[in-house]
Amino acid sequence: MTASQTDVFYRERRLPPYVFAEVNRMKAASRKAGRDVIDFGMGNPDLPPAQHIIDKLKEVTADPRAHRYSASQGLPSLRRALARYYERRFDVALNPDTEVCVTLGSKEGLANLAQAITAPGDVILVPDPSYPIHMFGFIIAGAAVRPVGFNDPETFLRDAALACKRSIPAPSALVLNFPSNPTARVVGLDFYEEAVKLARDNDLVIISDLAYADIWFDGGPPPSILQVKGARDVAVEFTSMSKTYSMPGWRIGFAAGSARLVEALKRVKSYLDYGAFTPIQIAAVAALDGPQDGVEAARLIYRKRRDVMVESFGRIGFNIPSPPATMFAWTPIPEPFAHMGSVEFAKRLLEETDVAVAPGLGFGERGDTHVRLALVENEQRIRQAARAMKGFFAKG
DSSP states (O other), X not given: OOHHHHSSOHHHHTSOOOTTHXXXXXXXXXXXXXXXXXXXXXXXXXXXXXXXXXXXXXXXXXXXXXXXXOXXXXXXHHHHHHHHHHHHHHOOOOXXXXXXXXXXXXXXXXXXXHHHHOOTTOEEEEEESOOHHHHHHHHHTTOEEEEEEOSSXXXXXXXXXXXXXXXXXXOOEEEEESXXXXXXXXXXXXXXHHXXXXXXXXXXXXXXXXXXXXXXXXXXXXXXGGGSTTHHHHEEEEEEHXXXXXXXXXXXXXXXXXXXXXXXXXXXXXXXXOOSOHHHHHHHHHHHHSOOHHHHHHHHHHHHHHHHHHHHHHHTTOXXXXXXXXXXXXXXOOGGGGGGOHHHHHHHHHHHHSEEOEEGGGGOGGGTXXXXXXXXXXXXXXXXXHXXXXXXXXXX
């Protein structure tokens, strides 16, 4: 059947309506009407990159030779810089030629890897709730996604093991994301050791999203799955410059780990893109190899915002579990409004208080009891939001 007969193409039909779309339309309409929306909905960092990164971008952009095609797998100097980061941060030695690929952000990398390794009908295990690309990257590629509820690490791995036994066909891949977007949950190396064992026992590949590795507040820096012995045989890990270095619009990310999986990603990418703009890649080298003061400064800012949000929102009855990592708070909908579900609650909150949050349903069916708040407004605006919502929560 042609597109003109159905008005919807095959891959479009596999995607449900975008959960965030209605809230986004409301935000746009409110702003157009001149209302001051305090937006905790999108995880769009408001902090600038460090000055030495911007200076390097300007310097290289001035070179006429820098405006030609780049390389889809990334400049060798940037792949080597990522390998140095892994050795410095995780004590993991990577081969930059075979075990690292530069991507146009981790989101693009994950979606292209899904195209590379997925056959129609493959079963993929994905945490629920989870960042949408973890599920829909594979759905777009033709896979069948089996959500696995995440309440705690132990039960998650147990349920994933059960899914391996009960799914027909057997799953071919498992997606992990810790520190987690949206839940902010963290795991230790013991979790990754069990996950690698699960993968080996069930012939799975693991796709680990480590985008928030350097935004942590409690309990020390989160580990990488690649620290586990044997992980590089079964796992590939995605990282990003977006959150660590406040470079979201620059679209630079990385895949690292299994040479087999990295090579599959490189091959698909070679048909689709010529890589990121060369000056951006060289500025990314400056970020990874240069002073790291900005990373620590950003972490302290997010921590302070977290503390202000937990304290000020708690006083008005919007109780927020303190996130140990990421730039998000994952929050149960307060009891008087729990019957609404996350979309209607987010819409009503925006309509009555001009405060925007992300509906938890957008991250999976099991997320509908929660909303996600991004720490992308300053402390003054967070307190302003608490004042704006006080009456809303008082009347229930």
